[in-house]
Amino acid sequence: GAVVSQHPSWVICKSGTSVKIECRSLDFQATTMFWYRQFPKQSLMLMATSNEGSKATYEQGVEKDKFLINHASLTLSTLTVTSAHPEDSSFYICSARLGGNYGYTFGSGTRLTVV
């Protein structure tokens, strides 16, 4: 089946540094990728929609200069958390829509801890 590979699975970084998270569609082309953030015991909150070859669309309240999204190819979308702070510590997960009526597939998630 369609697989989205997400890396890294976990990362610890110092406050003020930047972290890049990658999502690759392995056996299909993902023209659209969605980025979610999930705090402990909470739901998945949509951060932005990443479209190949164009600027990402951010949800209300999400700082686009802090969460940089790049979708330069049909198989790779990246999320960079810039100048990370402890409050950015969360579980970040990507999702790609499959064509036709096949729904969505999720990456395995990235646990970000900012110290």
Add this chain to the structure above:
Amino acid sequence: GENVEQHPSTLSVQEGDSAVIKCTYSDSASNYFPWYKQELGKRPQLIIDIRSNVGEKKDQRIAVTLNKTAKHFSLHITETQPEDSAVYFCAASLASYDKVIFGPGTSLSVIP
């Protein structure tokens, strides 16, 4: 934008009993309603989905019903087993927007 509500937030059932989780959505244009099961630290796993042209769908012990008029949809799990314990999320999507909005989740505990 779309808003999805979900109840209850926590649910405990005895093994073998049924569990029901209910959701409502706000945007009448939504036409795709997936349900996900998420175990701690893992990605959400699609367990069943339903589209707006269907009122009910069943897959073994799991069934979903959709009432478009009331903008309600529900998940029914019969003959629950301990391995059904997890957090369940309902979600809604507008095909034209291509994004999935999640409900707040239900933590299901199946007591052996």
